[in-house]
Amino acid sequence: MSQSAVDVPPKGGFSFDMCKRNDMLIQKGLKAPSFLKTGTTIVGLIFQDGVILGADTRATEGPIVADKNCEKIHYMAPNIYCCGAGTAADTEAVTDMVSSQLRLHRYQTGRDSRVITALTLLKKHLFSYQGHVSAALVLGGVDITGPHLHTIYPHGSTDTLPFATMGSGSLAAMSVFEAKYKEGLTRDEGIKLVAEAICSGIFNDLGSGSNVDICVITKGNKEYLRNYMEPNPRTYVSSKGYSFTKKTEVLLTKITPLMERVEITEVGGEAMEE
Amino acid sequence: MTFTIPIDNGDAVKNAEADSQRTLYPYVTGTSIVAIKYKDGVLMASDMGGSYGSTLRYKNIERMKAIGKHSLLGASGEISDFQEILRYLDELILNDNMWDDGNSLGPKEVHNYLTRVMYNRRNKFNPLWNTLVLGGVKNGESYLGMVSMIGVSFEDNHVATGFGNHLARPILRDEWHADLSFEEGVKLLEKCMRVLLYRDRSAINKFQIAKITEEGVTVSEPYSLKTFWEFKAFNNPTAGAEGSW
Numbered sequence: 466m467s468q469s470a471v472d473v474p475p476k477g478g479f480s481f482d483m484c485k486r487n488d489m490l491i492q493k494g495l496k497a498p499s500f501l502k503t504g505t506t507i508v509g510l511i512f513q514d515g516v517i518l519g520a521d522t523r524a525t526e527g528p529i530v531a532d533k534n535c536e537k538i539h540y541m542a543p544n545i546y547c548c549g550a551g552t553a554a555d556t557e558a559v560t561d562m563v564s565s566q567l568r569l570h571r572y573q574t575g576r577d578s579r580v581i582t583a584l585t586l587l588k589k590h591l592f593s594y595q596g597h598v599s600a601a602l603v604l605g606g607v608d609i610t611g612p613h614l615h616t617i618y619p620h621g622s623t624d625t626l627p628f629a630t631m632g633s634g635s636l637a638a639m640s641v642f643e644a645k646y647k648e649g650l651t652r653d654e655g656i657k658l659v660a661e662a663i664c665s666g667i668f669n670d671l672g673s674g675s676n677v678d679i680c681v682i683t684k685g686n687k688e689y690l691r692n693y694m695e696p697n698p699r700t701y702v703s704s705k706g707y708s709f710t711k712k713t714e715v716l717l718t719k720i721t722p723l724m725e726r727v728e729i730t731e732v733g734g735e736a737m738e739e
Numbered sequence: 740m741t742f743t744i745p746i747d748n749g750d751a752v753k754n755a756e757a758d759s760q761r762t763l764y765p766y767v768t769g770t771s772i773v774a775i776k777y778k779d780g781v782l783m784a785s786d787m788g789g790s791y792g793s794t795l796r797y798k799n800i801e802r803m804k805a806i807g808k809h810s811l812l813g814a815s816g817e818i819s820d821f822q823e824i825l826r827y828l829d830e831l832i833l834n835d836n837m838w839d840d841g842n843s844l845g846p847k848e849v850h851n852y853l854t855r856v857m858y859n860r861r862n863k864f865n866p867l868w869n870t871l872v873l874g875g876v877k878n879g880e881s882y883l884g885m886v887s888m889i890g891v892s893f894e895d896n897h898v899a900t901g902f903g904n905h906l907a908r909p910i911l912r913d914e915w916h917a918d919l920s921f922e923e924g925v926k927l928l929e930k931c932m933r934v935l936l937y938r939d940r941s942a943i944n945k946f947q948i949a950k951i952t953e954e955g956v957t958v959s960e961p962y963s964l965k966t967f968w969e970f971k972a973f974n975n976p977t978a979g980a981e982g983s984w
Contacts, residue, residue, distance in 0.1 A: 511972065581980040588983075613979050623983055627972035636905035636938070643934040644910060648970060665909040 479594060504672025506634030507537060507548035508662045509603040510646065511627045512655035515612045515683035516605035519659035520548045521634065521667050522692070523674040530674065536691070538680045542567050542578040544687065545606030546680045547587075550632035551619060552599040559600050563587050580606040580613035584623060592621025601631045607682050634666025634673040641665045652681065660694055667696065761865035765817040767791050769802045770941045771903030772813040772872045773931045775915055776881045776896050777924035780952035781874030783813050784928040786936075787961055788943040795943060803949045805956035807832045810846040810875035811949055812853075815900040816888065817868035824867060827856060846875025846882040850892065858890030870900040876953050899931070902939040907931035921950070933964050 504525040509518045524532035539547045539560035545567070549556025563586045567578045583604055591598055602617040616629045628646050630638040641662040650658065659679060666673040677694040680687065767789045774783035789797035802821065803813040806828050814821040831852060835844050844852075850873040860866050866888045874883045884894035897915045899907040910931050919927065925948060936942045944963040949956065977983055 581983065584980060584983060610979050615980070615983075625972075625976040625980055625983065627970055636902075637909040639938060640906040640909050640931075640934045643937050644930050648972075665913070669905075669909040669912065 479597065504670075505537060505550040505632030506630070506638050506663055506666025506670060506673040507550050507603050507632050508630045508638050508642070508659055508666075509548065509605045509614045509616075509628070510642070510650070510655055510659055511605075511612050511614050512650040512652060514652060515607045515681065516614055517652075517655045517659050518546055518548050518603060518605050518680040518682070519663045520678045521663055521673040522676045522678060523667075523672070524553055525672055533675050534692070536678065538678050538689070540564060541583050541604070542571070542606065544608055544682060544685075545578060545580055545583055545604070546682060546687070546689075547583070547605075548603040548631070550601045550603075555598045555600040556602065559587065559590060559598060560602070563590070577608060578606075579608040579610065580604065580615070584613075584615050584617065587617050588621045588623050591617065591619060596620040603629050603631050605682060607684050612682075630662065630666075632666070632673065634670035637665045637669040638662035652683075656681065656693075664694070664696060761863075762817075762820070762868055765820075765868040767796060767818045768941070769800060769815045769818055769821070770939055771899060771901035771907065771935055772802065772815050772870075773899045773903045773907045773911070773928055773935075774813065774872050774874050774883055774897065775911065775919070775924055775927060776874075776883050776917075777919040777921065779921065780876040780881050780950065781811065781883050782921075782924045782928055783811060783872060783874055783949045783951075784932050784946060785813055785815075785949075786932070786943050787945045787947060788941065789818050790941045795941070798943060798945060799961075801947065801958070803947060803958055805951075805958070806849055806873075806875075807835070808843050808955065809877045809951075810844075810849045810873060811951040811956050812849075813872040813874075813949070814869045816870055820867040820869050824853070824856070824869065824871070828852075845877035846873055846884070847877075849873055849875070850882070850884045850886065850894070853886050854890060854892040857886050857888060857892075861889045872898055872900060874951055876951055879953060902935060902942075903931065906934050906938055910934065929964060933966065936964060936966065 504523070505521060507520045509516060518538055520537035522534045522537065523530055524535040537548055539549060539556070541547050541560060541564045547560050549560060563583055566586055567583060570582065571578055587602060587604065591600060596619045599619050601619055604617060605614045614626055614629060616624045616626060616631055628642045630642065645658055656679060660677050663677045675697055676692045679690040679693040681690070769789055770786060772783065772785045774781060783803055785802045787798060787800055788795055789800040800818060802815065803811060804825060806812050814824070828849065832844065853871055853873060857867060868888050870888060871886045882894065883896065883898060884892065885898045885900065886892040897911040899911065914927055928948060932946055936944055945961050946964065947959050947961055949958040
């Protein structure tokens, strides 16, 4: 009878198997790989007909800009979108995962997804990982019960707010919101305010930059305005491309040989051996 | 087998003595200062709170003071260090007055003096734990500058310290322009102070605004700003999401 270990699938939750090894490596002086963080400004605001979400498009890896035009507004459901700040892999994975769960749930129930469903799925997942999944999200959408806007923090707590900002540029964006938000904004006023808040983050926060993405969600309709504003265009692009002007002049057409031509004659010996 | 680790008590005593001679952390702190140049001079705003860690200990601290005839100093950070700086400046101005030569120290000179003091203390690892804002007008020219506790010093058309860096600077960068009138300047400062009141935990609703022009310094009486808390969404925030918060 063989003592074969039965492969039990992991029960989920954090797997502590590698912790001892990682500790030992860190003590030996190994630096942990740095994360691709999105060092971000993301905002959301509720206006009279629904929700507007906004985000910048810069992804940073420490001091370097890794992606100048990444997408931070993730699709969750036809009527729900989610902006993500923090570690790019974490926000991508967590929103993808909950988006699939929502779709399966839609097939099962035959109804449109609700924002609080997405909220509960996200917060349960993030809480169970105790903050190690570094995803700070602004979740917004319009469902049968009306427009909703929530913020979700990496440790799993949530807030329900009329206007919200997250990411490293959140203070710059929040100062714009606190100074200028009022209730009952129209669609154009709302878009203008969101663009202003994101621009405030782009120009005053080093972790945010490049362009402004906006997503407007209303009852039964959504508009994903990718690169709604591009306030950082490439300057000084030459339309001619690179061309080198012909500046060579012909000075002389006489050819002066520098050295006597040397004639090589075979001496008729044997060819080299080997 | 056990090892006994030799403890050199002499060193411990010496280190403790040396440590008690230098500033390691601040105790009573003031929060942000926001200042702008306007048409006739410089406007500066601060709240009147002194926090002792997370307690709001003092609610009547004036963090802006006139210096000589031409300057106005505002400070955030450790209050006792601010009072010490005021004593240094008192001596400076006194010596200047004793010359009795018709010249008086202007804001540029005071700013330079403060930069030297702050940088020198930082080099001795014994900083004055403040970020100072120096504004003034002399011979018709307005001046506005800032010095931090490590000696970083610069001048600009609008400055903010502490939380003001993150919350007030974006607003000032967008909305400041040259030749603001007094009313426009005060409105702009109040906009910034209101956002700080909402979002800085150590801010209190008791402000002073100080104005310095060619005529001199005036520091206003303390007053408070109107705040708005009546957004419908805040009344019952989880109406649409039962069970969450």
